[in-house]
Amino acid sequence: MIRxxxxxxARSFRVLWLLEELGLDHEVVNYSIxxxxxxxxxxxxxxxxxxxxxxxxxxxxWFESGAIVQMLCETYPEAGLMPPPGHADRARxxxxxxxxxxxxCLLESLNLNLVFLRPPAKPSVPVVKLLNARLRASLAAMEARMEGAWLLPSGFSAADIMFGYGFELARYYVVLDQYPRLVAYWERLRARPAYDRAKARNGKQDIYTRDFYPVPEEG
Ligand SMILES: N[C@@H](CCC(=O)N[C@@H](CS)C(=O)NCC(=O)O)C(=O)O
Structure with missing residues (x-):
């Protein structure tokens, strides 16, 4: 039984997507945040x-998305979604x-400030600016490093699921066109049939009510 x-x-989408990549039968129990x-x-x-x-x-x-992803990859090694210990791509x-x-975590902090805070509480503009800059810097660093089709030279892996999920959500806070290699990478990711199957089971999101959350004006 897998549930x-x-x-x-939410980050649980990473696991949903991986379960679909692995072709494992599973039940999904939905919650609201x-x-x-x-x-x-x-x-x-x-x-x-x-x-x-x-x-x-x-x-x-099991809890923690990264640990669950690693446990699933270890439990089903025949899927080849994680380089084993000793492999040249293991550290990466x-x-x-x-x-x-x-x-x-940057996305989560932006969510807390711009999506979940309720009036009269107000987001901290300097903190949101800093978070937004750190998110852009984190993505720009990956844009500069993105050379092949996937994060690892050895091919598609569960690391792409972990990172690709965050890149998809970053669109709520940053303009993604500034990362053309990552956008092309994301197109490859979302063309995967398992991504479509996971999206079909994802359920209706009730986190974001807008398409984009800019850094608020001072004052
Ligand atoms: N590092 C944890 C973070 C899990 C996490 O914070 N999940 C969010 C959704 S993306 C959550 O459950 N938030 C509920 C809350 O903060 O009350 C992981 O990767 O699993």
Missing amino acids: LHHVPL RDGSLRSPEFLALSPAGRVPVLEHHGAV FLEMLGYSETVG
Whole structure:
């Protein structure tokens, strides 16, 4: 039995996409980030910080998207979605899992400031400017490094799922056209049939209400 605890468009999408790449039968349980259900005692028993994703995998319970991705790749090595220890691309793979969370945390902080804060609370303009600049710098660094079709020279891997998910969400805060290589990379990613299947199971997102959130004006 494989069951994914998921919020549409949240980091749990990474796991949903990987499950589809692996062709594993799974159940998806949807939550909303807005209704308190991630703070219920039942959910906190699965995820100590009340976050998604959580994956129930044949009796084991795993949280943290990067760890779940690594565990799934290790459990199903025949899919070849992770370079094994000793492989020339292993270090880059692990770096990219971590880097994807560097980007993920910047997006999360922007979400907190620009999407989830409710009046009378106001976002901090200097903090949002800084977060936005750090997000742009993180993407520009990857744009400069992007040489082949995928993040790893050895081909498509779960690192592309981890990073590609964040790149897709960055469009809410930055103009993606400034990263033409990453945009082309993203087109390759979204052409994957497993991405389409995951999108079909993603559910309706209730995080973003606008297409773009610019840095607010001072004052
Ligand atoms: N590092 C964790 C972060 C998980 C995380 O923060 N997930 C967000 C959704 S993208 C969440 O569940 N937020 C709920 C909340 O903050 O209440 C991971 O990669 O799994």
